[in-house]
Amino acid sequence: MQATVQGFFDEATNTVTYVVRDPESTACAIIDSVLDFDYASGHTDTRSADQVIAFIEGQGLDLQWILETHVHADHLSAAPYIQERLGGKIGIGDRITVVQDTFGKIFNEGTRFQRDGSQFDRLFREGDSFHIGQLRGDVLHTPGHTPACLTYVIGDAAFVGDTLFMPDFGTARCDFPGGSAETLFDSVQKIMALPDETRIFVCHDYKAPGRDDYAWETTVGAQKALNVHVGAGKSRADFVAMREGRDATLAMPRLIIPSLQVNMRAGQMPEPDDSGTTYLKVPINRL
Numbered sequence: 001m002q003a004t005v006q007g008f009f010d011e012a013t014n015t016v017t018y019v020v021r022d023p024e025s026t027a028c029a030i031i032d033s034v035l036d037f038d039y040a041s042g043h044t045d046t047r048s049a050d051q052v053i054a055f056i057e058g059q060g061l062d063l064q065w066i067l068e069t070h071v072h073a074d075h076l077s078a079a080p081y082i083q084e085r086l087g088g089k090i091g092i093g094d095r096i097t098v099v100q101d102t103f104g105k106i107f108n109e110g111t112r113f114q115r116d117g118s119q120f121d122r123l124f125r126e127g128d129s130f131h132i133g134q135l136r137g138d139v140l141h142t143p144g145h146t147p148a149c150l151t152y153v154i155g156d157a158a159f160v161g162d163t164l165f166m167p168d169f170g171t172a173r174c175d176f177p178g179g180s181a182e183t184l185f186d187s188v189q190k191i192m193a194l195p196d197e198t199r200i201f202v203c204h205d206y207k208a209p210g211r212d213d214y215a216w217e218t219t220v221g222a223q224k225a226l227n228v229h230v231g232a233g234k235s236r237a238d239f240v241a242m243r244e245g246r247d248a249t250l251a252m253p254r255l256i257i258p259s260l261q262v263n264m265r266a267g268q269m270p271e272p273d274d275s276g277t278t279y280l281k282v283p284i285n286r287l
Helices: 047-058 079-086 094-106 181-192 220-226 235-248 256-263
Strands: 004-010 015-021 027-031 037-038 044-046 062-067 089-093 123-124 130-134 135-141 150-154 157-159 198-200 217-218
Touching: 004 047, 004 198, 015 047, 015 157, 027 047, 027 079, 027 123, 027 130, 037 047, 037 094, 047 181, 062 079, 079 089, 150 181, 181 220, 198 220, 217 220
Parallel strands: 027 062, 062 089, 089 123, 157 198
Antiparallel strands: 004 015, 015 027, 037 044, 130 135, 135 150, 150 157, 198 217
């Protein structure tokens, strides 16, 4: 069955949020929502999420799932805000517990921070399935960028998170704690094993050199033939050498510190202090 997909591009974080609809009903899901955040002032804003909410309400859709492909390091999730407005279950990969354990220590979260994934409504494993109305979704565990990365194959469409970018931009970095270039290469092969005509929707786009417009939809066939990092039969050894060398030159994402603290909590802010003020921590020399 062909999924109906609407993308919403957030230029501030280069993130694409998707509304995926069952064409035979009003059922839909949101994948990788964005909560706007001004780091300099510490202020949040819901304009990006409100745009998605307005679309769903305007189309008379029934939100059933709010899905995360992974714990993002470049934007904050708006999942709790959207859930409060529209309902739906928040889902992520079950290896979120690994991410929570790793960053719970880095941010010195203490024993009050639960590391069992209980902040989410559903923890998906490899081979799990779910439905958006009559539209079936299947779960691939595709780690490498992070241990908890998932690809959601929904009808004829695959939502790959950060595992793959557009063919002219390549693949995700693997130098965050728990990342692995070897593992990412193996995960990409899972995606490449899907039918060539499968539509691929990426989570980010940065306009590769020579391309003037943002883009976020491609196909498995195009990735196999043209992806500059893993296409055209590139070997595992060559990919790992390229990826590790490239990652060593990359700066940390601008919003990594607030994003990790919020997203590992399913989009919730850390608990406020006795005065009702919420704080985010900056670990020195840990990332």
